[in-house]
Amino acid sequence: MKLLSSFIRVATLKLPTGLFFLARFAAPVLMALIALLLVRDHPETYHSGLMLGLGIASGLVCFIGACALARQHFFRLLAGLLLLGLAALALPGLLFFGEKAVHFARLGGAMWFGMVGMACLAFVSLMIAGVLGYLGFRAMRAPGLWTAAMHLFIVCLLIGVYTDFYRARETPITCSVGGSAYPAGEHPFSVQVESYEVKTYEGEETYSLLRHDKGRWQFVGSPKRDGAFVRLGSESWPLTSLLPAPKEAGSSAQRYLLLPGSPPRLLLQHAAPVREYIAFCRLKPTINSALSFADGERQFLLRVNEPISFNGWLVYLLSADASGKRVQLLLRRSPGRPFIYIGAVGLALCSFVWGFAPKEERIAAA
Amino acid sequence: MNAFIVIFTSASAVAFSAACAAFCLSSGRRGNYFLLFGWSFCILLFASNAVAAQAPPFGNMRHVLCFFPLALAPAWWLLVRKRHLPLDGPIAGAAVVSLIGALCMPLQAGWRQAPALQSPWFVPHVVSYVISYGLLAISFVCAVGAFGEKRDLRLRAADAAARFAFPFMTFGLCSGALWADVAWGRYWSWDIKEVWSLITWLVYLTYFHLFTGETRERRGLLILGFVCVIITFVVVNFAPSSESLHSYAR
Numbered sequence: 001m002k003l004l005s006s007f008i009r010v011a012t013l014k015l016p017t018g019l020f021f022l023a024r025f026a027a028p029v030l031m032a033l034i035a036l037l038l039v040r041d042h043p044e045t046y047h048s049g050l051m052l053g054l055g056i057a058s059g060l061v062c063f064i065g066a067c068a069l070a071r072q073h074f075f076r077l078l079a080g081l082l083l084l085g086l087a088a089l090a091l092p093g094l095l096f097f098g099e100k101a102v103h104f105a106r107l108g109g110a111m112w113f114g115m116v117g118m119a120c121l122a123f124v125s126l127m128i129a130g131v132l133g134y135l136g137f138r139a140m141r142a143p144g145l146w147t148a149a150m151h152l153f154i155v156c157l158l159i160g161v162y163t164d165f166y167r168a169r170e171t172p173i174t175c176s177v178g179g180s181a182y183p184a185g186e187h188p189f190s191v192q193v194e195s196y197e198v199k200t201y202e203g204e205e206t207y208s209l210l211r212h213d214k215g216r217w218q219f220v221g222s223p224k225r226d227g228a229f230v231r232l233g234s235e236s237w238p239l240t241s242l243l244p245a246p247k248e249a250g251s252s253a254q255r256y257l258l259l260p261g262s263p264p265r266l267l268l269q270h271a272a273p274v275r276e277y278i279a280f281c282r283l284k285p286t287i288n289s290a291l292s293f294a295d296g297e298r299q300f301l302l303r304v305n306e307p308i309s310f311n312g313w314l315v316y317l318l319s320a321d322a323s324g325k326r327v328q329l330l331l332r333r334s335p336g337r338p339f340i341y342i343g344a345v346g347l348a349l350c351s352f353v354w355g356f357a358p359k360e361e362r363i364a365a366a
Numbered sequence: 367m368n369a370f371i372v373i374f375t376s377a378s379a380v381a382f383s384a385a386c387a388a389f390c391l392s393s394g395r396r397g398n399y400f401l402l403f404g405w406s407f408c409i410l411l412f413a414s415n416a417v418a419a420q421a422p423p424f425g426n427m428r429h430v431l432c433f434f435p436l437a438l439a440p441a442w443w444l445l446v447r448k449r450h451l452p453l454d455g456p457i458a459g460a461a462v463v464s465l466i467g468a469l470c471m472p473l474q475a476g477w478r479q480a481p482a483l484q485s486p487w488f489v490p491h492v493v494s495y496v497i498s499y500g501l502l503a504i505s506f507v508c509a510v511g512a513f514g515e516k517r518d519l520r521l522r523a524a525d526a527a528a529r530f531a532f533p534f535m536t537f538g539l540c541s542g543a544l545w546a547d548v549a550w551g552r553y554w555s556w557d558i559k560e561v562w563s564l565i566t567w568l569v570y571l572t573y574f575h576l577f578t579g580e581t582r583e584r585r586g587l588l589i590l591g592f593v594c595v596i597i598t599f600v601v602v603n604f605a606p607s608s609e610s611l612h613s614y615a616r
Contacts, residue, residue: 023575030572037565161553170551201420201478273478304481305549316551319481330551340553344540348533355533 022068026061029054052165059158066151069144077148080139081346083132090129097121146353153346160339169333172318174326180284188311189283193327194299196279196320200272205254210266217266230267242269277304277320279327302329368475370414375432378407379465382435386458397454401442404461408435421479424492427603429477431468435461437496441504444530451523456507460500487545495538499595501531502570506592509585524588532570539567550611559602559612566594 033054070077101117140146173191180192207230210217223232230237242255245268259265283298300308302317309315316330385400411432415423423429438457445451479488508524542560543553554560573587603612 027572027575030568030575034565034568034572037561037568164553204476204478206476273476274481275478276481276484305485307548307551314551318550332551337547340547341544344544348537348540351533351536355529 022061022065026065029057029061033058055158055162059155062151062154062158066148066155069148069151070142071144073142073145074148076139076142077145077152080136080145081149081152083136083139085342087129087132087136090125090132094121094125097125146350146357150347150350150354153343153350155343156339157343157347160336160341160343163336163339164334165336167335169331171331173329173331175329176326189285189313191315191329191331192282192284193329194280194282196277196327198274198320199276199278201275202272204272206270206272208268208270210268212264212266220265223267230269237267242267245269277317277327278302279317279320279329281315281329283310283315367414367418368473371411371418371432371473371475372469374407374411374414375465375468378404378411378435379462379469381407382458382461382465386455386462389455389458394454397458401454401458404435404458405439408432408461412436418475419477419479421483422489424489424496425477425479425483426474427600428468428471428474430492430496431464431471433493433496434464434500437493438500438504440497441501441527441530445504445523445527449526451526452519453504453508453523453527456504456511459507460503482549485545485549487541487548491538491541491545494534494541498531498534498538499599501527501534502592502595505531505588509588509592512585521585524585528570528573528588528591532574535567535570539563555611557611558605559598562594562598562602566591566598569594 036051036054066077067074098118098121101114101121104114104117140149175191175193177193177196180190203225205225207223207225209220209223209232211220212218221232223230223237225231225239226236228239230239237257237259242257245254245256254271255269257267259267279302281300281302283300285297298310300315302308302315304317304319307314307316312333312335314330314332314334316332318328318330320327381400381404385397385404388394388397388400412423415429415432419425419429424433438461442453442457445453446457505524505527508520508527512518512520512524542563546555547553569587569591573584573591576584576587
């Protein structure tokens with residue numbers, strides 16, 4: 001703490017020279033980052049020592065920049081951010097404790113009790129959020145503090161990124177329906193996909209008509225479905241005459257109809273676009289695992305965009321194959337996740353305050 | 367519905383062209399009427415696209431180009447009505463260019479929302495990027511238009527537009543990362559579109575860090591930044607060799 005306060009004192013003493021110096025240092029760092037992103041485009045480059053070094057340099061410049069921008073108000077900045085953070089926590093807190101209130105009401109058998117509890121909780125949490133938010137905004141009213149906060153959130157984001165870079169664990173697994181997967185490594189559970197479903201947009205199948213010419217199939221047109229028929233111009237073919245396509249025809253072709261003649265033609269029906277993947281899974285702790293579930297296992301429904309989390313692990317459904325046999329899952333442990341979320345949300349919010357602030361405030365900040 | 371989409375796109379393009387012509391002939395009042403007509407047609411176009419796609423119509427480039435003039439409306443309100451900057455003409459011109467671009471592209475009426483796109487982040491992510499790109503297009507037009515001018519009025523307008531655009535771009539970048547975390551299990555995949563959007567953000571960040579220089583000296587970065595926007599939005603989508611996680615945006 002003593003070291004931190006002396007560091008802040010040194011960084012903020014030589015203003016505005018320090019800020020100009022920092023800006024002139026920050027610009028080349030940013031340009032070097034851009035150059036590195038431009039020159040090499042292989043993903044491995046981004047994990048190279050140079051990129052990691054530039055990331056650390058950016059973090060340091062941002063932190064010193066935040067100290068310089070906050071001038072003598074650095075602790076006021078921290079207090080303001082803390083108050084605003086607590087105010088922002090009011091809503092999740094309301095949801096969390098509201099759930100508890102409903103649970104207790106169910107135990108007692110009187111739902112009105114739960115509703116009264118929810119109303120009281122909502123009132124109290126809104127009051128707390130209002131008071132803390134007001135105090136937080138008051139604390140942040142010194143010139144340059146929002147810009148300093150932006151820099152601090154970038155530091156927070158980078159801390160999360162580096163934590164994940166060194167500590168995150170990712171295991172992609174392909175699971176057969178009905179079979180169990182025991183991910184290698186330190187996973188304390190096994191995953192079993194009980195069943196899964198691929199929902200498509202009904203009636204959205206597309207058709208294509210091909211003609212055999214000069215030894216290859218050439219595209220002629222896209223017939224449209226019209227009731228029980230498929231039409232292209234004056235020609236039409238009944239849907240019932242289409243046959244199931246062999247697997248060798250490719251994953252997108254579902255059914256086909258060979259039209260004899262000279263030259264021969266082929267009508268193909270392509271699968272409708274996928275609307276949703278749903279997988280019903282079970283997690284079971286392994287023998288040496290410290291995990292324990294109430295019924296010996298945990299069951300859950302997985303959807304794309306809706307990973308489930310438990311005990312620090314996240315389980316994602318990435319995709320599934322059209323044949324209905326294999327599901328791609330991802331198991332992940334991400335210790336830097338809270339830092340990245342706080343950093344990203346804070347950076348976005350502070351940039352709006354910075355962008356839409358009155359000009360005088362921005363000039364003072366600069 | 368496809369016919370309605372073509373009609374509304376053409377009608378709004380004509381209205382914005384008329385607005386642009388009116389502003390060039392210094393008839394601001396008529397120009398404003400044409401702008402309002404153009405935006406009315408754009409709202410109808412947006413609704414038609416939404417009905418055809420059965421989802422918020424932000425799934426491909428044509429959808430985005432059709433929405434682009436609507437995203438310019440807040441920019442017009444902030445910069446022209448509130449700050450009295452002479453940006454009516456560039457705003458109408460940018461709307462015309464985007465609508466002509468939309469007319470030149472295939473209709474893609476069969477587009478449906480893929481599972482990964484069915485997220486609460488979908489609309490805010492795309493809308494924030496479209497708003498920021500609209501503002502940056504105006505900023506670019508002002509920066510280029512200021513060549514040979516002695517007064518700094520246009521350059522200040524360019525600076526103001528870029529300053530309004532930057533928060534939206536930051537939000538787009540951050541929301542994209544958080545969405546990718548939920549959908550794909552990683553914040554950042556070094557995908558070509560992600561890399562170029564980061565480069566664009568860094569160029570504008572550098573622009574704002576060079577606050578000691580004259581606006582005139584920083585103009586080059588504004589132009590470079592918009593070149594990066596074009597690469598991110600257009601070139602990356604159509605580059606034949608680029609395999610991208612954002613390929614559904616083509």
